[in-house]
Amino acid sequence: MADAFLDLLSASRDAAADLGSAPSELRKQGIRAIADAIESASDEIVAANADDVRRGRDSGMAAGLLDRLHLDAERVQALADAARALAELPDPVGEVLRERTLDNGLLLTQVRVPFGVIGAIYEARPNVTVDIACICIGTGNAIVTRGGSAAESTNRVLVRVMQSALVGVGLPEKSVQTIDEFGREGAGRLMTARGYVDLLVPRGSAALIERVVTESTVPVIETGAGIVHVYVDGSADLEMARDIVVNSKVHRPSVCNALETVLVDRAIADEAVPLLVQALRDASVTVHSEGGGIADTVELADTGWATEHLALDAAIRIVDGVDAAIEHVNAYGTHHTDSIVATDAAAVSRFLQRVDSAVVMHNASTRFTDGGEFGFGAEVGISTQKSHARGPMGLPELTSTKWIVRGEGQTRS
Amino acid sequence: MADAFLDLLSASRDAAADLGSAPSELRKQGIRAIADAIESASDEIVAANADDVRRGRDSGMAAGLLDRLHLDAERVQALADAARALAELPDPVGEVLRERTLDNGLLLTQVRVPFGVIGAIYEARPNVTVDIACICIGTGNAIVTRGGSAAESTNRVLVRVMQSALVGVGLPEKSVQTIDEFGREGAGRLMTARGYVDLLVPRGSAALIERVVTESTVPVIETGAGIVHVYVDGSADLEMARDIVVNSKVHRPSVCNALETVLVDRAIADEAVPLLVQALRDASVTVHSEGGGIADTVELADTGWATEHLALDAAIRIVDGVDAAIEHVNAYGTHHTDSIVATDAAAVSRFLQRVDSAVVMHNASTRFTDGGEFGFGAEVGISTQKSHARGPMGLPELTSTKWIVRGEGQTRS
CATH class of the missing domain: 3.40.309.10 (Aldehyde Dehydrogenase; Chain A, domain 2)
Known part of the structure; x- marks a missing residue:
């Protein structure tokens, strides 16, 4: 039976395979192309955002949330600038973490590799859409975003603009996708999409993070509340x-x-x-x-x-x-x-x-306590969990590792 | 209202605080004391195990499972020997992973620290009880085991023997505990004991691991199935x-x-x-x-x-x-x-x-693909997930990290 949701995630997985094998320089080129495209589409983005803000105001959204939702030309410019700065950071993919030759001649190398497909769940902050997409492309990961209904118009434009920028440099269109069209149900399905999503990064209120941590069956990086x-x-x-x-x-x-x-x-x-x-x-x-x-x-x-x-x-x-x-x-x-x-x-x-x-x-x-202050160059969030990453996260925290074993026919006796 | 289960986990958490601050040499001494105590209690362990094996045979347990369940004097000796070997491995706790001085004079140090309380869920393999307990003590973690009803008699004796060995060297008794007495319900509660359990390590059948991964709200290291x-x-x-x-x-x-x-x-x-x-x-x-x-x-x-x-x-x-x-x-x-x-x-x-x-x-x-073959000295399992640890795991994979920031009154301007 056709399942549009799983089809979308399959496309992300396929994109991740190509993106993850793409050379570092090409991925950096993709980020710069996104920066250019966002600048060029600034008017369209701001117009779409005005729709979201109007809807938010009509539905009685609090002033603080409205401010987070709001994008103007200046903020769009800041997003493009941040993307360009990100493209200058060292690429963690391929970094050799450990290497040794065993007595039997096997060469063991542990290298950083992309996770694959990262899911991001957040609320009414369209700047996160661009931010997390560029961070993921910088680390060779495909990204699937659930940006919340309040920012749906803005996010739709942003994703389309980013996809077309990626295609322009020869990277897979589906490296960046949104599941906003699947509504709240989509968020739930993303949290349990084992085999399709390799890591979930929730950003937002304590309630949102609690929901993601509790309902998810895919690995989560818990960021968040600070008492x-x-x-x-x-x-x-x-x-x-x-x-x-x-x-x-x-x-x-x-x-x-x-x-x-x-x-x-x-x-x-x-x-x-x-x-x-x-x-x-x-x-x-x-x-x-x-x-x-x-x-x-x-x-x-x-x-x-x-x-x-x-x-x-x-x-x-x-x-x-x-x-x-x-x-x-x-x-x-x-x-x-x-x-x-x-x-x-x-x-x-x-x-x-x-x-x-x-x-x-x-x-x-x-x-x-801040990725910028710590000198990481990018703010991927601050992990409050103990596994995988703890504290301010830089690009390396969005990678996994892989052991490569090179032999000449060795067998175990 | 009194809750014996949460009381038990609270005791583990308190033990973890002391164990995690104990010097490396004292924790190694604890592991050696466990090895000695197990040797001395070999007859009692073998007798308790005979009860479990008899019950297993009466209830029609398969031959392969009965063999995994079985402990004799030789296997007990092997457990003690493995514990002693573990005490010789380098201690990951306190290892400095990154260090830098910021322009403002702040000194940043990222060190390995114990997770805290680790939960282990496995089936009818009493050797795992000793193995995982020693690995946890070696990494400064308190351990709570759920070893399954089939091995309950053996595990009860093993836990008691290990606790008394730890007390003998001045380490907290509750560094090692079992929740076997809480039955199947206990396993479910362990999986959702957020704030009490920092990491769950399931070992066993694909069905067991699937249950743990799906039901847990605490972080899990997925080990297991190999196609x-x-x-x-x-x-x-x-x-x-x-x-x-x-x-x-x-x-x-x-x-x-x-x-x-x-x-x-x-x-x-x-x-x-x-x-x-x-x-x-x-x-x-x-x-x-x-x-x-x-x-x-x-x-x-x-x-x-x-x-x-x-x-x-x-x-x-x-x-x-x-x-x-x-x-x-x-x-x-x-x-x-x-x-x-x-x-x-x-x-x-x-x-x-x-x-x-x-x-x-x-x-x-x-x-x-094996911790021993890779030269890790201990077999903590093989992670098939991408976050935190991937592939054969050594002792360092059972630690978290912490950032220590040392200043002289710096504030952000």
Whole structure:
């Protein structure tokens, strides 16, 4: 029986075989062609986007989401520029990770290879469509996107423009496809398309990521929620602590590496807590504490310590030293980024070792957890899982490996 | 409400925190203590195993399974010896993978860290209980085993003996636990214990692995089924092809890297097919072909080309050159191991690049896909998935990573 959905995924798989074998330079050429094509189609893209934004506004979409959905000429230009920068990054495909010759003469080589077909599920952010497509072409992977109904018109134009740019340089058209036409059901089918999809990368709300992780039977890279802590130890330089706490919270409150909870060692609480609360309030942050019991603070959110505010809100708690801080972080955090401010080497070492997070920091702002800041050149997301990739991901994290064994007729005795 | 199952997993998580911070030498001492304890308890282990084997025989368990279930003094000794060998392997925990100092002075270090709690689900193979426990202790991970009801008595004794050995050297008792007492329901709960279990490693039948992959919401390393091919190209040295085909099939037919299907280039089929069929028959192999149409062969199994015989059976098919071979392998294989026998460099390069398997070989027996043969020193299984680990796994594949950022008060501007 014909199944349009599986036919589409089969076409992605075929495209992946060719794309994955294409020379690095040709794939970079494909990315540059996409950048050019997006620039040329800017008016058409912006017009399609205006339709989506109008529909979103009519259906009562929140201002923050509308802003994420919105593309204007400037933002389209930024997408093209980012694509060109991506084409300059080193290609991970073919990189030799391990090589050895066995006693029997077999030559073993472990090389990086593309995954094959990557699925991306996200919400109303058309910039992700171009971003993830270029990242995938850069790593030899075909991409199937589910960009959500809110951005459907924009994504349709973007995918068509990218496909035609790829064909122009001789790469497979189906290297980039969308399943938006299959609606919500399509997302569900993508998550269980074992044998067709090699890796799923969800981007978006905690609820979306939770759904993908729970329903998927294909491997997922979980990115996402950041309940991020700064622990101010009794040994901390308080001025440094204040700067790090404020920077971690207010530099960009809406992102996953922004601070949510400050933990303060009871040993210095009398001095440190008023100072930190004041500094946060001076930076327009509403400070929460248990029962609002700390001066100049309000009650915790209903979700308690496990709250990702993504806004100018932060919680503060007094804890009995570094072990209590570690316990709090491991219990309520999301294993994303956590920082200790301290001068005591034993406390620092204990925190860095025992906090079970992708990134642990000493005397630094949590805002540094970022592919760009880490020098990866591209922002593929920040993995909060422990397998395959953990923390900020660069292009190599979107590759798999393969062992190549070269012999001269060896058999096992 | 009390929940004995979650209490058990919480205890594993607490144990993992201490075990993961324990010095390498102490963990090695733990493994050696387990080896000693198992030797000392050999009689008790063998007696408990005799109960399991009796129950298995009474319930009509197949001979092959009974053999896997069986432990005698010699096999117990082999388990102890393997544990001691494991303690000699390099410890991956703490290994620095990447390190760099950013322009702002931040020092970034990516180190290997334990996963935390690893769950192992397997069937009636009590040797796995000791094997996986020692591998986990060697990598700083706590282990929770579900060893199946058929081996319950043996596993209960093994876990108790290992726990007491660990306590003897000062490591947490709950580093090794079993959930066998929770029955089948326990396996299901383990698969969805997000936040308690960091990685699941199923070992056993294709059906078991399929269940784990499908039902799990915690990350899984899929090991397993091997529908393994040797393609004999028109350019092959036929004598070499014969030796590789026979060795790949008969050296140990019951394992995942054993050959299941021989593909023969039509260009040399008239000469090669009778020669290969004869060589396989001489080695007591029943050869299958489509409709039994090739002389001296019988019909394919009901599962067609997608059959893992795990026995002295192999299928043979004539294909139109290397591209048809690649298509067959990618369509019917399990992405485990596939080998080309050829002298033509273009055919070899195309096969090695386009066959989408964990291990691709040229002029070598597929039996070489093995952690021991690859020089890893330990057999943690062979991953057939593309994320995290692919192909034979050593100890490093049972670790995650963590970024440590060391600063002096840096904030983002």
